Amino acid sequence: MITIKGLHKRFGKLEVLKGIDAQIEQGSVVCLIGASGSGKSTLLRCVNGLESYEQGEISIDGKRVDAHDASIRQLRTRVTMVFQRFNLFPHRTALENVMEGPIYVKGESRAEARDHGMALLERMGLADKAQAYPEKLSGGQQQRVAIARALAMRPEAILFDEPTSALDPELVGEVLAAMRSLAEDGMTMIVVTHEMGFAREVADRVMYMHGGQILEEGPARSLLTNPQEQRTRDFLSRILSPM
Amino acid sequence: MDKFLKDAQDFLPILMQGAATTIGLAVSALIIATVFGLVLALMRYSGNVFLSTCARVFINVIRGIPILVQLFYLYFVLPELGIDLTAFQAGAIGLGVAYSCYMAENFRAGLEAVDKGQIEAAQTIGMGWPLMMRRVVLPQAFRTVLPPYGNTMIMLLKDTSQASVITVAEMTFKGKVLAASTFENMTVYSLVALLYLCLSIPLFILAWWLERRFGKK
Numbered sequence: 044m045i046t047i048k049g050l051h052k053r054f055g056k057l058e059v060l061k062g063i064d065a066q067i068e069q070g071s072v073v074c075l076i077g078a079s080g081s082g083k084s085t086l087l088r089c090v091n092g093l094e095s096y097e098q099g100e101i102s103i104d105g106k107r108v109d110a111h112d113a114s115i116r117q118l119r120t121r122v123t124m125v126f127q128r129f130n131l132f133p134h135r136t137a138l139e140n141v142m143e144g145p146i147y148v149k150g151e152s153r154a155e156a157r158d159h160g161m162a163l164l165e166r167m168g169l170a171d172k173a174q175a176y177p178e179k180l181s182g183g184q185q186q187r188v189a190i191a192r193a194l195a196m197r198p199e200a201i202l203f204d205e206p207t208s209a210l211d212p213e214l215v216g217e218v219l220a221a222m223r224s225l226a227e228d229g230m231t232m233i234v235v236t237h238e239m240g241f242a243r244e245v246a247d248r249v250m251y252m253h254g255g256q257i258l259e260e261g262p263a264r265s266l267l268t269n270p271q272e273q274r275t276r277d278f279l280s281r282i283l284s285p286m
Numbered sequence: 287m288d289k290f291l292k293d294a295q296d297f298l299p300i301l302m303q304g305a306a307t308t309i310g311l312a313v314s315a316l317i318i319a320t321v322f323g324l325v326l327a328l329m330r331y332s333g334n335v336f337l338s339t340c341a342r343v344f345i346n347v348i349r350g351i352p353i354l355v356q357l358f359y360l361y362f363v364l365p366e367l368g369i370d371l372t373a374f375q376a377g378a379i380g381l382g383v384a385y386s387c388y389m390a391e392n393f394r395a396g397l398e399a400v401d402k403g404q405i406e407a408a409q410t411i412g413m414g415w416p417l418m419m420r421r422v423v424l425p426q427a428f429r430t431v432l433p434p435y436g437n438t439m440i441m442l443l444k445d446t447s448q449a450s451v452i453t454v455a456e457m458t459f460k461g462k463v464l465a466a467s468t469f470e471n472m473t474v475y476s477l478v479a480l481l482y483l484c485l486s487i488p489l490f491i492l493a494w495w496l497e498r499r500f501g502k503k
Contacts (some may be wrong), residue, residue, distance in 0.1 A: 093409065116414055119412045120411070120412040130404060134425050143421065147413070149412075196412065206416075
């Protein structure tokens with residue numbers, strides 16, 4: 044459903060994406076791995092129209108993603124995003140955060156949005172935190188609220204930009220478990236992550252990015268256990284045994 | 287002391303009339319400054335180069351001209367161009383526009399203090415610019431802006447005294463007339479100072495209350 048063809052992106056003179064081609068099927072989970080600065084997050088942000096691109100094309104079911112066109116708002120309700128630093132609205136409770144998009148963007152009734160929002164928070168194991176403000180929640184709880192907020196838009200795909208990188212180690216598991224349950228329900232997901240365990244067990248495919256290109260891609264298990272490229276092997280050995 | 291009290295009794299009713307005008311002038315100018323200041327701040331924040339440049343030029347021109355000169359301009363120069371304003375109107379508009387620039391800079395600082403991640407989060411759930419401003423950015427900026435807003439409000443109240451030079455019959459003007467006709471300078475100006483203080487105190491309390499009610503916890 045998401046097609047990327049010959050994508051180039053520059054920040055001034057620095058070319059951060061140097062010709063990306065990728066195809067993400069409906070219902071599949073793709074993990075993007077690679078070192079910092081390899082362009083993973085930028086690629087994800089281009090898909091969501093948070094960054095514009097100079098060359099090539101991203102399309103969602105044939106509709107071109109254009110950061111400067113009004114159509115991007117419609118596309119964002121179909122493909123939404125979860126951030127490394129959660130970005131919950133601090134002046135609204137957990138439930139209000141989740142209800143915000145459905146009410147004000149999609150025009151759902153308050154009652155409908157509330158019921159759906161509560162169901163989503165319950166699914167994230169946060170029903171008892173519905174009235175809490177973000178500052179009272181742990182990082183893991185905030186990220187699960189953020190996932191519920193994304194789900195409230197009834198999206199067809201969710202982009203995750205390093206969703207566990209800002210979390211204390213003991214909180215990573217609860218967020219990954221929530222993401223795994225989405226994957227099991229058939230949600231289309233692109234996940235930028237350093238969690239190789241998650242990639243191996245949940246992802247259908249893994250793409251290894253290096254220097255603004257996809258250097259290697261393939262089924263999760265085979266790429267992670269038996270990478271073909273030397274640079275992929277080097278990266279994985281650094282990640283898996285950092286000592 | 288007896289004489290002071292007796293004079294005060296004679297002067298206070300006149301000064302109170304001036305105080306009423308001062309309050310009217312301050313409220314009018316505050317409304318103009320707040321609305322216009324918000325518009326200027328949003329223009330600067332919009333990311334639109336044309337709007338942002340217009341607002342910046344306007345703010346710097348107005349900030350670079352003394353309020354007194356602006357008031358003279360409105361009251362004495364505009365009639366030559368066929369625009370007649372009463373002294374009160376000229377005072378309210380002059381102070382309002384002058385202060386809108388200070389307000390705009392306060393508001394802009396508040397807007398820019400809102401985390402960029404908030405904007406991206408609003409965008410990714412499909413919000414457009416107006417909705418994002420209304421639901422996400424302005425409510426957060428509001429809290430940051432309250433302390434400088436309260437401060438500017440009190441400065442504005444005191445600066446209404448400048449309108450006395452274009453014959454607005456506010457408190458300082460009344461005081462000047464009284465002092466000139468009675469030579470009781472000490473009594474008159476002490477009373478005027480006390481009355482300004484009395485007008486400021488509710489604003490101190492209002493600013494304190496707003497910060498407690500809406501400010502960052």
